[in-house]
Amino acid sequence: IMNGFADGTFDPDRNASRAMIAQMLFNLEGAKAGAITDAFGDVDDEDWYAAAVSWLVSNGIAKGQGVNFGANEDITREALIQMLFNYARFKGYYVSAKGDLSQFSDRGKVSPWAEEAMSWAVGAGLLNGPGDGTIAPDGKATRAQIAAIIMRFCEFFA
16 A cells, blocks of 8 residues: 655655555555546646546545645545545545544544544544644654555555
């Protein structure tokens, strides 16, 4: 699902980009590269993540940001959870779990478009706060955090 970098490192504390998440979900699905859409100005057909972005968008798992996908932008925790929630729905998995976001002091920072997904992730035990009483929805998701969330996702649905 996740690969390291060409220099032989995994770099767990590195923030993950939207392109990395697209590739991880593409790998999780075991999807095969198909036709690549030229829908985004920041995704070239030759980019390592082009097939993954195309697959995610064509299946309603991710959206672009206007004319761009935002491929090289660091992904926020709530955007990661929204993509994972959309992937779970795409697969027909149980997405009715509800967690209590009021337990987190920064619950008001959760974007309206991510509330259902964040509640689901907390209720399903996929997402915990960073240990300081917050859920950090607008915080950047590190590769280590993502590995833990995806592991929990796989255990929940396996």
